[in-house]
Amino acid sequence: MLLRFLTFPCLAAVMAAAWIAAARGQTATNAPAAPSTNAPITAPGAGKQEKQPSAEGVAALKKAADVAGKGDVKGAVQILDAALAKEELFTGYYLRGRFKHLLGDFTGALADADKAIAMRRTLRALDLRGHILLDLKRFRESQQCFELALALQERSGNKMLDPSCLQGLGIAVYCQGGNDQLALEYFQQAMEIESVPKERLYNALYSWSVCARASSVSRAKEMLTEAVAKARSTQSEEASAPSDTASTAWPVIIGEFLLSEKELPARLLEKAQAAKDEKTRKDQLCEANYYIAMKYLDFGVEDLAKKHLQAAVDTQALDLVEHKLATAELEMLFSPVAPLREPAHLHMGQRPNDDAAPLTEEVKAELSKAAEASGAHRHAEAIKILDAVLARGDNYFAVYSRAWTRWHQEDVDGALKDADKAVAMRQSVRALCMQGRFLLAKGRYKEGLESYSRAMAIQELAKASLPDQRSLLGAAEALYCAGDVESANRAIHYLNLAKRYAIAEDRLHATHVIWCLYARNRLGNRAKSLLEATLAHAGPTLRTDEAMQGKQFRNPWLIVVAEFILNPEMKPERLTDAAKEETDLRLRKHLLCKMYYYIAMRYRNELKDEMAEKNLRLAIDTQALTATEYTLAQAELAVIAKERDESAKAK
Structure with missing residues (x-):
């Protein structure tokens, strides 16, 4: 799992298990993954297999794990430096990558993870690389790395997917924005598989945060209530391990705050401040401010949400998931958004019947004249020009333009007829959005939503970097008109997304x-x-x-x-x-x-x-x-x- 309140006295046994499992290419399910952007990842090849490590190498690995377990992570890195200077060790690169990650040397950690993967592509090594990429804010690459890790696991015949990879996938998708439903599914899958109550609770907290973006936390309330109850029930059993009990108790406090309608944010901040050591205090303040912000966001109070998101980022608790989520949330919600240019893919699509009248320079000139006339409210003149173009053969752009011109004439039936024809010629984002808009005006809400949904699906296939605001606004309008509560919640989600990318x-x-x-x-x-x-x-x-x-x-x-x-x-x-x-x-x-x-x-x-x-x-x-x-x-x-x-x- 992602590193949280790691206490070094208990690290030695975990690290020993981790390096042994890594050396064998197995999954150490209880080993903490290192804590956690946009060119495609080039997956490392299968790589050469590591030679049998020498007795000296094995001794160095054990010593490094033991030294790190006693709190001297820098000393462990030095031991591994010396060992790797003598021989290449898959487990040596893997462990050194983890330790460098703990120390905040993300570039060095990534280099070691890449060396480990080049020698042996294992689930744990890929998981480590994915979490390092999260810290480097290379979210797209991180997502692809986690997907590769899960694919590797599935090919091995293991039907139980790794919860750390699923959680990492959820974080990567969340931080990229625009696909909250997918992020929610990953967090929920991780929660279902996770056996550790504390980590199960954190996945429930992340799920709650995703829903808060769309002001629909009721969807996550039941799972959060269940996760809080299970985590709370383990606290008495853990009483013999005070440090672990404290780290388990804290996410329970957060969960109870989110579920409560009465507890004030100031009270949660007081509890965060009460931590005994500075590192824990900083981490708890980061988490407290992040979840307070998301609760305000659920209520629609964006100014206070911004204040607490910034406070979470200012803690500089760089190794926490909540620090990454707060940073991403600030960038997506509050950064100024420039007006979008029309991406080329918005008029691309299947063109079974669009070859009769090619888009020659002459046709382009006629279309420009029609657009100028329509812009000056001379709609009849524009229709006449477009009719002449279409008399020479069907043309997608002429049909598309005539549909909008008829719409401005308030000839809704004629506009819809042309929109249907444009979609039949080319299933483009723009044509489908136009068709959706006209269908809504006719009260055909379900069909309108279907058109907008198809438009968004095309963008997904085109790997658009930003969602098209017309698709989002149109889908929201269709859901609004549908009238039921669930549709209204989804409409708020789409409108919030559209608002981020709009002028x-x-x-x-x-x-x-x-x-x-x-x-x-x-x-x-x-x-x-x-x-x-x-x-x-x-x-x-x-x-x-x-x-x-x-x-x-x-x-x-x-x-x-x-x-x-x-x-x-x-x-x-x-x-x-x-x-x-x-x-x-x-x-x-x-x-x-x-x-x-x-x-x-x-x-x-x-x-x-x-x-x-x-x-x-x-x-x-x-x-x-x-x-x-x-x-x-x-x-x-x-x-x-x-x-x-x-x-x-x-x-």
């Missing part, structure tokens, strides 16, 4: 919808701090004169809506009056639709469903068919009707 205005828009999801369940206050943090982060950019003139920020109404949500004293008329000032008739009805929707959701949060329903109907009456809020308003009315029916049946 400033889209981050703010995504946060509005997250707030509405909470408002549906009368938990709007829980998401207010999230909205405040996003507004504080994006607001200065969006409020500049240049932005308000439309050069950077097309939607100043987003700020007005945010202020309305955050200020209970602000009257709804403030929103509708602002929308009515718009002179463009099409834009005015879209703004009114949006404003009525957010007014309705504030009423929902205040338990005033009658007023909420009234404003939702006003949003729909605008007939702003292509506005996102029009689709959401329709879905919300359906949810209210369902709630009313259930209430009537209950009576």
